[in-house]
Amino acid sequence: MEFRLLRYFIVVAEELHLARAAERLGIEQSPVSRAMRDLERLLGVQLFDRSTRQTRLTWAGKVLLGEARCVLAAVDHAVQATKGAAQGYQGVLRIGICDSLAQPRIASLLARSREEEPELNIRVFELPFAQQLKGLHNDLLDIGFALSDGVNDGLVAELAWSDPLSVIVPARHPLLEHVQVKLRDALKFPLVLCHPDAGSGCHNQIQAVLNGATIPPKVADHVTSLGVMLTLVGAGYGIGFAIASQVQTLNRPDIAVRPLAGTPPMLSTYLLRRRAEPSEPTKRFLERAREEFGPKGDEPAS
Numbered sequence: 323m324e325f326r327l328l329r330y331f332i333v334v335a336e337e338l339h340l341a342r343a344a345e346r347l348g349i350e351q352s353p354v355s356r357a358m359r360d361l362e363r364l365l366g367v368q369l370f371d372r373s374t375r376q377t378r379l380t381w382a383g384k385v386l387l388g389e390a391r392c393v394l395a396a397v398d399h400a401v402q403a404t405k406g407a408a409q410g411y412q413g414v415l416r417i418g419i420c421d422s423l424a425q426p427r428i429a430s431l432l433a434r435s436r437e438e439e440p441e442l443n444i445r446v447f448e449l450p451f452a453q454q455l456k457g458l459h460n461d462l463l464d465i466g467f468a469l470s471d472g473v474n475d476g477l478v479a480e481l482a483w484s485d486p487l488s489v490i491v492p493a494r495h496p497l498l499e500h501v502q503v504k505l506r507d508a509l510k511f512p513l514v515l516c517h518p519d520a521g522s523g524c525h526n527q528i529q530a531v532l533n534g535a536t537i538p539p540k541v542a543d544h545v546t547s548l549g550v551m552l553t554l555v556g557a558g559y560g561i562g563f564a565i566a567s568q569v570q571t572l573n574r575p576d577i578a579v580r581p582l583a584g585t586p587p588m589l590s591t592y593l594l595r596r597r598a599e600p601s602e603p604t605k606r607f608l609e610r611a612r613e614e615f616g617p618k619g620d621e622p623a624s
Contacts, residue, residue, distance in 0.1 A: 323364060331361055331386065331387075331390055332390050332391060335369075336549040338377050338379070365382075365386075367382045379545075384545070385546075388450050388453055388546055395418075395453075395457075402445055414603075415443070415444045415464050415603045416463045417463070417464065418458075418465070418468075419448055419467045420454060420468040420469055427482075427614065428467060430614060438610075439603070451472075454594060455473065455594075458596055464600070464601065464603075464607075465594065466595070467591060467592070469524040469527060469589060469592070470524070470527070470592065471590075477597060478595055479592040479593070480592060480595075481590055481592055482590075483590070484591070487531065487564070487587045488563070490563065491561045491577065491579075492556055492578070493576050495578070498580065502580065502581050505535055505583075506536060506537050509537040509538075509539055510537070512560035513539050513542060514541075514545060514554045514561070515545070515562070516546070516551075517544035543559055543560065548569075552572065556576030565589055566581065593608075593611055595608065
Protein backbone atom coordinates (compact mmCIF):
# COMPACT_ATOMS: atom_id res chain seq x y z
CA MET A 323 0.00 0.00 0.00
CA GLU A 324 1.24 3.49 -0.84
CA PHE A 325 1.74 5.81 2.13
CA ARG A 326 0.19 8.51 -0.06
CA LEU A 327 -3.20 6.80 0.27
CA LEU A 328 -2.98 6.83 4.07
CA ARG A 329 -1.94 10.48 4.13
CA TYR A 330 -4.83 11.45 1.89
CA PHE A 331 -7.23 9.34 3.94
CA ILE A 332 -6.27 11.00 7.24
CA VAL A 333 -6.96 14.47 5.85
CA VAL A 334 -10.28 13.42 4.26
CA ALA A 335 -11.33 11.65 7.47
CA GLU A 336 -10.59 14.77 9.51
CA GLU A 337 -12.33 17.17 7.15
CA LEU A 338 -15.17 14.89 5.95
CA HIS A 339 -15.29 17.16 2.92
CA LEU A 340 -13.36 16.47 -0.30
CA ALA A 341 -12.92 20.10 -1.33
CA ARG A 342 -11.48 21.13 2.06
CA ALA A 343 -9.28 18.03 2.14
CA ALA A 344 -7.93 18.78 -1.34
CA GLU A 345 -7.20 22.36 -0.29
CA ARG A 346 -5.24 21.14 2.74
CA LEU A 347 -3.30 18.70 0.58
CA GLY A 348 -2.65 21.34 -2.08
CA ILE A 349 -3.99 19.23 -4.95
CA GLU A 350 -7.12 19.00 -7.10
CA GLN A 351 -10.25 17.34 -5.70
CA SER A 352 -10.48 14.55 -8.28
CA PRO A 353 -7.19 12.79 -7.31
CA VAL A 354 -8.32 12.81 -3.69
CA SER A 355 -11.67 11.27 -4.55
CA ARG A 356 -9.98 8.66 -6.75
CA ALA A 357 -7.49 7.84 -3.99
CA MET A 358 -10.31 7.17 -1.51
CA ARG A 359 -12.03 4.82 -3.95
CA ASP A 360 -8.71 3.04 -4.58
CA LEU A 361 -8.13 2.67 -0.83
CA GLU A 362 -11.60 1.20 -0.24
CA ARG A 363 -11.12 -1.18 -3.16
CA LEU A 364 -7.68 -2.21 -1.89
CA LEU A 365 -8.94 -2.92 1.64
CA GLY A 366 -12.25 -4.37 0.54
CA VAL A 367 -14.20 -2.29 3.08
CA GLN A 368 -16.33 0.85 3.02
CA LEU A 369 -14.56 3.68 4.84
CA PHE A 370 -17.13 6.45 4.30
CA ASP A 371 -20.90 6.45 4.64
CA ARG A 372 -22.10 8.48 1.66
CA SER A 373 -25.79 7.62 2.04
CA THR A 374 -26.67 11.00 3.55
CA ARG A 375 -26.05 14.56 2.40
CA GLN A 376 -23.02 14.83 4.65
CA THR A 377 -20.23 12.24 4.58
CA ARG A 378 -19.45 10.25 7.73
CA LEU A 379 -16.81 7.70 8.63
CA THR A 380 -17.94 4.11 9.00
CA TRP A 381 -16.66 2.23 12.05
CA ALA A 382 -14.04 0.60 9.79
CA GLY A 383 -13.02 4.11 8.69
CA LYS A 384 -12.74 5.29 12.29
CA VAL A 385 -10.51 2.34 13.15
CA LEU A 386 -8.30 2.95 10.10
CA LEU A 387 -7.94 6.62 11.05
CA GLY A 388 -6.27 5.69 14.34
CA GLU A 389 -4.13 2.96 12.81
CA ALA A 390 -3.05 5.14 9.87
CA ARG A 391 -1.86 7.86 12.22
CA CYS A 392 0.20 5.30 14.12
CA VAL A 393 1.75 3.88 10.95
CA LEU A 394 2.73 7.28 9.56
CA ALA A 395 4.09 8.35 12.96
CA ALA A 396 6.34 5.27 13.01
CA VAL A 397 7.57 5.96 9.48
CA ASP A 398 8.17 9.61 10.30
CA HIS A 399 10.12 8.59 13.41
CA ALA A 400 12.38 6.30 11.37
CA VAL A 401 13.07 9.03 8.83
CA GLN A 402 13.69 11.76 11.40
CA ALA A 403 15.85 9.54 13.62
CA THR A 404 18.05 8.75 10.62
CA LYS A 405 18.31 12.42 9.65
CA GLY A 406 18.98 13.36 13.27
CA ALA A 407 21.86 10.90 13.52
CA ALA A 408 23.37 12.38 10.36
CA GLN A 409 23.06 15.88 11.86
CA GLY A 410 24.92 14.88 15.01
CA TYR A 411 22.11 14.27 17.52
CA GLN A 412 23.29 11.88 20.24
CA GLY A 413 19.91 10.47 21.25
CA VAL A 414 16.18 10.63 20.62
CA LEU A 415 13.15 11.18 22.83
CA ARG A 416 9.77 10.23 21.32
CA ILE A 417 6.71 11.91 22.80
CA GLY A 418 3.06 11.20 21.99
CA ILE A 419 0.42 13.90 22.50
CA CYS A 420 -3.25 12.97 22.32
CA ASP A 421 -6.02 14.46 20.22
CA SER A 422 -4.65 17.93 19.41
CA LEU A 423 -3.66 18.50 23.05
CA ALA A 424 -1.98 21.82 22.25
CA GLN A 425 -1.08 23.14 25.67
CA PRO A 426 1.28 25.99 26.68
CA ARG A 427 2.51 23.71 29.47
CA ILE A 428 3.80 21.15 26.97
CA ALA A 429 5.30 23.85 24.75
CA SER A 430 7.16 25.31 27.74
CA LEU A 431 8.43 21.89 28.76
CA LEU A 432 9.64 21.09 25.25
CA ALA A 433 11.37 24.47 24.95
CA ARG A 434 13.18 23.92 28.24
CA SER A 435 14.23 20.41 27.20
CA ARG A 436 15.65 21.64 23.89
CA GLU A 437 17.53 24.44 25.66
CA GLU A 438 19.05 22.15 28.28
CA GLU A 439 19.79 19.25 25.91
CA PRO A 440 20.35 20.64 22.41
CA GLU A 441 22.05 17.39 21.39
CA LEU A 442 18.84 15.41 22.06
CA ASN A 443 16.52 14.88 19.08
CA ILE A 444 13.01 15.37 20.51
CA ARG A 445 10.25 14.02 18.26
CA VAL A 446 6.56 14.77 18.92
CA PHE A 447 3.67 12.72 17.48
CA GLU A 448 -0.06 13.38 17.69
CA LEU A 449 -1.66 10.04 18.60
CA PRO A 450 -4.92 8.98 20.29
CA PHE A 451 -4.69 7.34 23.70
CA ALA A 452 -5.05 3.76 22.40
CA GLN A 453 -2.25 4.32 19.88
CA GLN A 454 -0.03 5.80 22.58
CA LEU A 455 -0.43 2.64 24.64
CA LYS A 456 0.64 0.57 21.63
CA GLY A 457 3.56 2.89 20.96
CA LEU A 458 4.81 2.70 24.54
CA HIS A 459 4.53 -1.10 24.63
CA ASN A 460 6.25 -1.50 21.25
CA ASP A 461 9.07 0.95 22.09
CA LEU A 462 7.90 3.45 19.49
CA LEU A 463 7.31 6.09 22.19
CA ASP A 464 9.10 7.05 25.40
CA ILE A 465 6.50 9.43 26.88
CA GLY A 466 2.82 10.08 26.30
CA PHE A 467 0.41 12.86 27.25
CA ALA A 468 -3.22 11.71 27.26
CA LEU A 469 -6.64 12.38 28.76
CA SER A 470 -6.83 8.99 30.48
CA ASP A 471 -5.05 7.07 33.21
CA GLY A 472 -6.52 3.74 32.03
CA VAL A 473 -3.13 2.20 31.27
CA ASN A 474 -2.50 -1.54 31.13
CA ASP A 475 0.25 -3.79 32.48
CA GLY A 476 3.75 -2.44 32.26
CA LEU A 477 2.74 1.23 32.01
CA VAL A 478 2.33 4.05 34.52
CA ALA A 479 0.12 7.17 34.36
CA GLU A 480 0.93 10.25 36.46
CA LEU A 481 -1.50 13.15 36.83
CA ALA A 482 0.05 16.16 35.09
CA TRP A 483 -2.65 18.85 35.28
CA SER A 484 -6.42 19.45 35.02
CA ASP A 485 -8.47 21.89 32.92
CA PRO A 486 -12.14 22.91 33.12
CA LEU A 487 -14.44 21.24 30.60
CA SER A 488 -16.12 23.55 28.07
CA VAL A 489 -19.04 23.25 25.65
CA ILE A 490 -18.29 23.32 21.91
CA VAL A 491 -21.16 24.53 19.70
CA PRO A 492 -21.67 25.53 16.05
CA ALA A 493 -20.98 29.18 15.19
CA ARG A 494 -24.73 29.85 15.13
CA HIS A 495 -26.43 28.14 18.04
CA PRO A 496 -29.01 29.05 20.73
CA LEU A 497 -26.50 28.32 23.53
CA LEU A 498 -24.37 31.26 22.37
CA GLU A 499 -26.88 33.57 24.04
CA HIS A 500 -25.31 32.52 27.36
CA VAL A 501 -21.90 33.64 28.60
CA GLN A 502 -21.79 30.40 30.59
CA VAL A 503 -23.80 27.28 29.81
CA LYS A 504 -25.53 25.11 32.39
CA LEU A 505 -24.95 21.42 31.86
CA ARG A 506 -28.67 20.67 31.89
CA ASP A 507 -29.19 23.24 29.10
CA ALA A 508 -26.38 21.72 27.03
CA LEU A 509 -27.89 18.25 27.36
CA LYS A 510 -31.09 19.40 25.66
CA PHE A 511 -29.14 19.20 22.38
CA PRO A 512 -27.67 16.17 20.57
CA LEU A 513 -24.05 15.39 21.45
CA VAL A 514 -21.01 14.33 19.44
CA LEU A 515 -18.93 12.15 21.77
CA CYS A 516 -15.76 10.06 21.78
CA HIS A 517 -16.49 6.50 20.65
CA PRO A 518 -16.51 4.09 23.64
CA ASP A 519 -14.73 1.38 21.60
CA ALA A 520 -12.06 3.62 20.11
CA GLY A 521 -9.80 3.76 23.16
CA SER A 522 -10.09 7.53 23.22
CA GLY A 523 -8.60 9.15 26.29
CA CYS A 524 -11.42 11.62 26.85
CA HIS A 525 -14.31 9.12 26.73
CA ASN A 526 -14.29 7.91 30.33
CA GLN A 527 -13.89 11.35 31.88
CA ILE A 528 -16.69 12.94 29.85
CA GLN A 529 -18.93 9.91 30.31
CA ALA A 530 -18.54 10.22 34.09
CA VAL A 531 -19.84 13.81 33.85
CA LEU A 532 -22.82 12.70 31.76
CA ASN A 533 -23.59 9.82 34.11
CA GLY A 534 -23.98 12.31 36.95
CA ALA A 535 -26.37 14.57 35.03
CA THR A 536 -30.12 14.65 35.67
CA ILE A 537 -30.94 14.65 31.94
CA PRO A 538 -30.01 11.60 29.83
CA PRO A 539 -27.80 12.60 26.89
CA LYS A 540 -28.94 12.28 23.27
CA VAL A 541 -25.97 11.11 21.21
CA ALA A 542 -25.91 12.19 17.56
CA ASP A 543 -22.62 10.45 16.68
CA HIS A 544 -19.42 8.98 18.09
CA VAL A 545 -15.95 9.93 16.80
CA THR A 546 -12.35 8.86 17.32
CA SER A 547 -10.62 12.26 17.44
CA LEU A 548 -11.07 15.88 18.43
CA GLY A 549 -10.68 16.95 14.80
CA VAL A 550 -13.60 14.84 13.60
CA MET A 551 -15.72 15.97 16.56
CA LEU A 552 -15.12 19.62 15.68
CA THR A 553 -15.97 18.94 12.04
CA LEU A 554 -19.31 17.39 12.97
CA VAL A 555 -20.11 20.13 15.49
CA GLY A 556 -19.27 22.79 12.90
CA ALA A 557 -21.57 21.00 10.44
CA GLY A 558 -24.44 21.14 12.93
CA TYR A 559 -24.67 17.47 13.90
CA GLY A 560 -24.65 18.39 17.59
CA ILE A 561 -22.51 19.94 20.33
CA GLY A 562 -19.46 18.55 22.09
CA PHE A 563 -17.26 18.87 25.16
CA ALA A 564 -13.53 19.61 25.21
CA ILE A 565 -10.80 21.70 26.81
CA ALA A 566 -11.18 25.29 25.62
CA SER A 567 -7.47 25.77 24.89
CA GLN A 568 -7.49 22.67 22.68
CA VAL A 569 -10.16 24.19 20.48
CA GLN A 570 -9.14 27.84 20.51
CA THR A 571 -5.64 27.13 19.19
CA LEU A 572 -7.24 25.68 16.04
CA ASN A 573 -8.98 29.02 15.29
CA ARG A 574 -11.96 27.49 13.48
CA PRO A 575 -14.67 29.98 12.39
CA ASP A 576 -17.42 27.33 12.25
CA ILE A 577 -17.44 26.62 16.01
CA ALA A 578 -17.55 28.52 19.30
CA VAL A 579 -16.61 27.73 22.91
CA ARG A 580 -18.57 28.41 26.07
CA PRO A 581 -17.53 27.56 29.66
CA LEU A 582 -19.84 25.44 31.78
CA ALA A 583 -21.64 27.37 34.53
CA GLY A 584 -20.92 26.96 38.21
CA THR A 585 -18.01 24.76 39.23
CA PRO A 586 -17.20 23.06 35.92
CA PRO A 587 -16.06 19.44 35.74
CA MET A 588 -12.32 19.08 35.24
CA LEU A 589 -10.63 17.12 32.47
CA SER A 590 -7.31 15.67 33.63
CA THR A 591 -4.20 15.18 31.51
CA TYR A 592 -1.80 12.37 32.39
CA LEU A 593 1.84 11.68 31.62
CA LEU A 594 2.31 8.08 30.45
CA ARG A 595 5.50 6.03 30.57
CA ARG A 596 6.78 2.50 30.82
CA ARG A 597 7.12 1.05 34.32
CA ALA A 598 10.64 -0.21 33.55
CA GLU A 599 13.69 1.88 34.37
CA PRO A 600 13.66 4.79 31.90
CA SER A 601 16.54 5.80 29.70
CA GLU A 602 18.65 8.72 30.87
CA PRO A 603 17.03 11.21 28.42
CA THR A 604 13.57 10.02 29.50
CA LYS A 605 14.53 10.29 33.17
CA ARG A 606 15.71 13.88 32.74
CA PHE A 607 12.54 14.75 30.82
CA LEU A 608 10.39 13.30 33.63
CA GLU A 609 12.28 15.38 36.19
CA ARG A 610 11.64 18.54 34.18
CA ALA A 611 7.97 17.63 33.74
CA ARG A 612 7.46 17.20 37.48
CA GLU A 613 9.16 20.54 38.10
CA GLU A 614 7.05 22.28 35.44
CA PHE A 615 3.69 20.82 36.48
CA GLY A 616 4.34 20.61 40.22
CA PRO A 617 3.42 17.89 42.71
CA LYS A 618 -0.19 16.73 42.56
CA GLY A 619 -0.32 14.54 45.63
CA ASP A 620 -1.69 11.63 43.62
CA GLU A 621 -0.16 8.19 43.44
CA PRO A 622 0.63 7.08 39.88
CA ALA A 623 -2.01 4.83 38.33
CA SER A 624 -0.98 1.48 36.94
